[in-house]
Amino acid sequence: MMVRPARDTELEAIRKVHLAAFGDDERETVACLACELQSNTSDPRHLGLVAEEQAVIVGHVMFSPVSVEGDDRILGFILAPLAVSPPRQGAGIGTLLVTEGIRILSGSRANIVFVYGDPAYYGRFGFRRETAEGFTPPHPLTYPDGWLALRTNDARPLPDAAGISCVPPLDRPELW
Numbered sequence: 001m002m003v004r005p006a007r008d009t010e011l012e013a014i015r016k017v018h019l020a021a022f023g024d025d026e027r028e029t030v031a032c033l034a035c036e037l038q039s040n041t042s043d044p045r046h047l048g049l050v051a052e053e054q055a056v057i058v059g060h061v062m063f064s065p066v067s068v069e070g071d072d073r074i075l076g077f078i079l080a081p082l083a084v085s086p087p088r089q090g091a092g093i094g095t096l097l098v099t100e101g102i103r104i105l106s107g108s109r110a111n112i113v114f115v116y117g118d119p120a121y122y123g124r125f126g127f128r129r130e131t132a133e134g135f136t137p138p139h140p141l142t143y144p145d146g147w148l149a150l151r152t153n154d155a156r157p158l159p160d161a162a163g164i165s166c167v168p169p170l171d172r173p174e175l176w
């Protein structure tokens, strides 16, 4: 199994992974989001990774840039979405996708990575509610406990409170 940057030609395979992994109520929305973010190749700050096994894509994660209101020198990202093909779940693929993404972003001097997800899962990578506290997400949250963040370096002090803006595909109230 290998984790590597996604290619422009792999949108259909990426879409299939998300369609298979998510439940009926969200699969179309998330698959569409994943493809929209992944096709935004005009912005080099987007990072999409796939997990490939025997020439088949079995996992995908996307990191896109966010702006922190009041300080455009802070380099922030948000992890969304993440999916692993159901038959391959529980084999460490999600962990590899997330840790490789964080490793790459840390190397590119990212200061903070946000995620809106299950604290029980993302907590294992160091994402914490306390770290996200004070940062207002782009839209009101259905599950406020899922708003988490991870500091990837301390090179820049962060404000005590600031609004976060995201890229257009994520800037939809129904995703939050």
Ligand SMILES: CC(C)(COP(=O)(O)OP(=O)(O)OC[C@H]1O[C@@H](n2cnc3c(N)ncnc32)[C@H](O)[C@@H]1OP(=O)(O)O)[C@@H](O)C(=O)NCCC(=O)NCCS
Pocket (backbone or CB within 6 Å): 021, 022, 082, 083, 084, 085, 088, 089, 090, 091, 092, 093, 094, 095, 096, 116, 117, 118, 120, 121
């Ligand atoms: C969440 C997901 C990406 C994890 O990928 P994975 O390859 O199965 O994850 P890993 O094998 O690296 O880790 C599996 C571990 O995570 C745990 N886990 C998986 N989903 C979890 C969740 N929602 N909450 C808490 N723990 C979770 C498993 O119980 C397992 O625990 P263990 O290591 O103690 O046995 C995958 O299950 C998936 O695609 N789920 C559907 C889509 C989804 O929910 N995406 C995340 C949106 S926030």
